[in-house]
Each structure stands twice: as C-alpha cells, then as structure tokens.
Amino acid sequence: MTKKQQTAARSADVARLAGVSRSAVSRTFTEGAYVSDETRRKVLEAARMLNYSPNAIARSLSKRATGLVGIIAADLYNPVHAQMLEAMSRSLQARGFGIVLLVPDTSNFDEFIPRLLSYQVDAVITTVATLDTHLPLAAVQTGRPVVMMQQILGANVLNSVSSDDYGGGHAAGTLLCETGHRRIAYISGRSDTANNRDRERGLRDALAAHGLAVYAQANGLFTHEGAMTATRQLLSLSPRPDAIFCANDLMALAALQVSRGEFGMAVPDDLAIVGYDNSAPSMWSWPALTSVGPDMAEMVSLTVDMVVRKIATGDATVEHQVVPVRMVERQTTRERPTA
Amino acid sequence: MTKKQQTAARSADVARLAGVSRSAVSRTFTEGAYVSDETRRKVLEAARMLNYSPNAIARSLSKRATGLVGIIAADLYNPVHAQMLEAMSRSLQARGFGIVLLVPDTSNFDEFIPRLLSYQVDAVITTVATLDTHLPLAAVQTGRPVVMMQQILGANVLNSVSSDDYGGGHAAGTLLCETGHRRIAYISGRSDTANNRDRERGLRDALAAHGLAVYAQANGLFTHEGAMTATRQLLSLSPRPDAIFCANDLMALAALQVSRGEFGMAVPDDLAIVGYDNSAPSMWSWPALTSVGPDMAEMVSLTVDMVVRKIATGDATVEHQVVPVRMVERQTTRERPTA
DNA sequence: TTGTAAGCGTTATCAT
C-alpha cells in the first residue's frame, strides 16, 4: 500500500508553479479583485495541475469572517423541524454560506454554545422552541446576529421570524365552529412554549367569538405518545367532544389513531380533527389530516435575508417578523357550508 | 445605542492580564499539558474576566486538524434520514466533534464538495443513497476518511456501514408467505439505488423459497406521490394482489391510504402491507404499519467509531460493515400462525 | 496590475 499522503497544495505552491506571487493567487480566487487575464489564466492552470483549492480556515482567520452560520436544531423526528432544517440549509448554501449544525443535548447544553461560537460562526439561527434563554443571549453578546425561528418565552430581545401561532389557533377554532361543532376539545403541547400558548389563545378567542368555550383540554406534550393518552382521556368524557384541535400534527395523528382504532369513531362525522404544521405525514394518513400550515418557504426566506443583511451591515437592531399561516382543509373536517 | 463591538479577547490579552506568556494560556486550555496549578489558576481567572474562549479557527490552522466532521444529508422529509442525522450529530458532538452540514442540491453539486473540503473537515459521512460516485471519491483523494451510510451502486471502494437490505427484503417476503399470501406485489424505490436493488433481491429469493414469484411490481420512486400511482396500478389488476411490500414507509403509507380510501379494502384482511424503515410515522398510522427496521443506533455507533478511529490512526484500509435488520410486526399484516 | 510584508490567533519547538 503506497502511502502518498501528499499534503495538500498551498497558494505558495501554485504561485511558484505559475511564476507569480501569492497575492496574485489570492486575487484570482477572490471575487472582483484586480488580476490581469493573463495571470489569472496562469494561476488557474497551475491550480488545476496541483489540484489546489483555497483553505477556508486560513482564509477565515485572515478575513475575520468564516462564512459559516450556526444552526441549532433538534426534535428532527418532527417532520416540520426536519424540513425547516433542510430548507434553511439549502437557502444558506445557495447564498454561499456553510453550516455548522448543533443538536443540543439537555445534559451538557452549556458546553455547546461556547463550542459553536468558538468556530467563529458569522451568525446563529435556532429552530428549537424550548431553548434556555441564556444560550442565544450568550451568542448575542459576542456581537453576532442571532435569529430565532421560534418565539421563546421571555426572549423578545432576540430577533425572531415566527409563524402566526395565534392566527393559526384562531383559524382552527373558527373552522370547527363554522362546521357546526359545539364540544371542541384541545390537546395542548408543552406548556413552556410560546407556540402552545399562542395557539391556545387563538383557539379560545375564536370559540368565544362564537359563544363557546373549550369543552375540555389535555396536555399531549407535543408527542405522539402523550397525545394518545390525552385522547383517551378526552374521549372518556360524556358526552364526548365532537372535535379536537391538536397543537401539532403528530398529536393529531395520535388522536386519529385512538378515536378510530380504540373508540371506533368515524372521522369527521363523529369527531373532527385539526392538526398543526401541515407536515408531510398529515398528507399520508387516511383520512388525510386537516392542518394549519406555517408558510415555511416564507419563513426561511425572511430569516436568511435577515441574517445575511445583518452580517453584511452589522445592524444590531432587534427585529420581529410574523408570517401568516394558512388553513389546509383535508378529510378530517367537514366541508364548510357554502355561503 | 452604544456601540460596544468590543472585539473578542485573544490569548495575548489573557496572558497580559494574568502576567504570563501566551504559551501558558494555550497550555491551560489544552488537555494534559504541563502547567503549574498556580499559573493555571491565574490564567483561568483572567480568562473569566475577559470572557475569553479560544478561537477554534486559529487553533485548527495551527494544529492542522479542525475537529469538524462533514455530514452530507438530504431527503430530510423522509423521517428515517432526519432521525439518522440527529443521532449522528448527537453522537459526534458527544465525542467532541463539530458538524458541518451539507445538503446537496442536484443543480450545483460539484461546487459543494470542494467547499465542504475547503473547511478542512477531518472526515466525511454521507447518508445520501443517490450520490454521484465521484463526490465521495473526491473527498477520499484528499486523504480524509469517508464513510457512507448507504451503499452506493458501484462505489464499493468506499468505507460503508449499511443496513442489511437483502435480509430486510427477505424477511418481509418470508413474513408475507408465512401468513398465507400468494399474490405478493412489490412497490419499488428508485432503481438507481442499492437499497432498492437489495431489498428487491431479498424479496424475490424469499418468495422463490416458497415456490412463488413476485405477482406484480410498480415503481414508486421512494415517494408518497409515486407510490399512490403505483398502488392504483397494482390494485387494478384482476385478481388483485393480496399483499404489497413497499421499499419504504412513505410508500407503504400511500398504499394504505389508496387501498382503504379509494378501493375500500380492509387491511390486513383483504390486503397486507409491509413497509421499510420502521420510521416514526409507521407507528402513527391506523392500522399501524408493519415495517422492516434498520438498527439505527447500531449503525450510528459503528459509523462514529469507525470515523473516529480512522481520524486518530490515519488507517486507510476500506471497511464494510453490514448491520442486521429487525422485523416489526404491527397491524397491517396478519399474525403468524403459532407453530 | 503586481509584489512585498505585515498581520489573523493559535500551537509547537526549543531553550532556559
């Protein structure tokens, strides 16, 4: 086995082979720098021969900017988070940024942020709803832009791009009222999230506008498991609820499973179900799930724009953007009476 | 608005404040280096006061190692990929590595790998089944360890840790035969993947062992959409298949949806369905999906071990690991006759 | 337009 661990070519090697200076090499690999076509050609040729490509680490050290954005993501079993991560990554890459991924682990959270920051990321984006406030704040203190794609309770000094959870909850409540339901139950998510708080407020206000209150409520913790228990609890009431709004799709699928499988109910005739997220699996169930959908493309686009702008300008003002949701009616709710 | 964009403290600042040399600072922040308790104490104190933490970029440049692993991931809408990414990230982080994420875009694939490599990642892991061979190979040529978590057709010169797709297909076929099915159809995935090829071979061999052949087959391209069409096609045959094996869970859920929703069939009585991946949504459907499950924890663990070992030792031999699968019987297949 | 030389923030070598 021939050991040809030839260490990679450096700009000096290219310079030597091309018969120019290192600056010339650097310039050829820098957008919009002064190089004559002739030198550029020679450099490119030499670079090709040596299979040279610039060392981004060295470049970063010199430029004091890495072109790296840190993304804090978790709960990827939830399709909506996974999709968000993928879309964010694509978009950032297309803009020329690299991505450092951080999957927080509750155990040693405090070590991770410093590590992320030690890589000198140019900005931080977080998609985790249950983050401890002081983490993003630590990032902010280093002067880097930080954008949260979830509202975090008590963290409104941070930039955010979020979905209109209140509006979403309100839309769900309105739909259920307008399709004739009177005993509307709610399966909530983790109560330490702004997501849950706002979706619930929206629901309550919508019901109130129709002279109703939430018929019953149970906490599903945003998990499928938790929602199975919650559903059993709600369906044991008498009379049973005639509709359930769930704070995410996973939980709505659990409600669907339990109501049909264990209680033999017909959906949507005996029981209407509305989920939240409009995630892929909401289209995969049968009957397909009616769900409130955040406008993910818009959120991603706003976030990336904001991040890129703040990196470029150093703008340190705090911004909040709220993106409207849309209701996707599928088969777990009745059709609206035509007006 | 007070602009206190104080540039972060450097080791020199800490050294000055602590009244020691830069080397002393460096040593205090290096595992197992000779520093007296006294200097360490002084350094740590000064560091705390200045809120200093070492610059990993500079460190990387000097050490010629970044502690970064590149992960190439895609198709995160497929829960099994998302989960794999999360598990890999957790594990690598626990081992002290950082992660550079690359989500390939078919359009400009060729630009991305060089960019990833330019960040001088210590190793590359890929979870994408449809990767173009020359990309991982480019990484290999730089002398870095590359591990594929999917077999890629014609790329067996690369390290791999993969799931026993042949065994999985075989197990599915066997289960269906043993539960009394005779007209077993197959919804295939993209034919340019080793995944699909091996699952199909396993299925065929299992049927052959019971004197059967695949009753009919259609390509679902690993997508939900594709599988809906495929299912309609298969169920239009007469007589209809009495079982369908799908090359992944998304497609199996489509089969479930179409067979029940559009053809009014009872599952598993009229039609048995087996999926592949044992992904979270397979537990969320009703009836819950029987599925062949790769042992993800084991795959992740083997991969991380291999990567870390190869980084440490520089070992350049090519290794292939195949992890056994397990069959998870839920409600879309009949119970096995008790022997 | 091109080259020279001084950083960027660490670590490693080698004296002390």
Add this chain to the structure above:
DNA sequence: ATGATAACGCTTACAA
C-alpha cells in the same frame, strides 16, 4: 514549568 519565536495558509494595505 515557562517563555520566545517560528510556523499554520491566507488576505490586504502599501509601494512599486
């Protein structure tokens, strides 16, 4: 055990 000093590979005034 500690401190100078030279890398690490690149960019960027500044001068030519």
